Amino acid sequence: MAEIHPYVGMWVTADGRIRHNLLPDGRYDEACGKRESAYQGSYTVIGNHIDYVDDTGFTADGEFVDGVLYHAGMVLRRERMAS
Structure with a gap:
């Protein structure tokens, strides 16, 4: 089984x-505000770099640094699951 x-x-x-x-x-x-599945597509991660290609062909990228995702001027953190 793949990791x-x-x-x-x-x-x-x-x-x-x-x-x-x-x-x-x-x-x-990707959900934006109340709009679920606002954008969907594929992503590739190489090292700490992520490349996005949405289903319309739009591309974007980001970087993971110390557990934080920096993407398009936004700062995203991993959502913690409730225990």
Whole structure:
């Protein structure tokens, strides 16, 4: 069985408005405000760099630094699951 990448999971801005769900199959689902699945597409991670390609062909990228995702001027942190 393939190992799950350590960056897989939900990443959110401090206000919770932007949510990136990085799925284990290399797909992502981004929610904006109350709009669930506002953007969907694929992503690739090489080292600490992430490249996004949404289903319309739009591209973007970001960097993971010390457990924080910096993307398009936003700061996203991994959502902690309730225990």
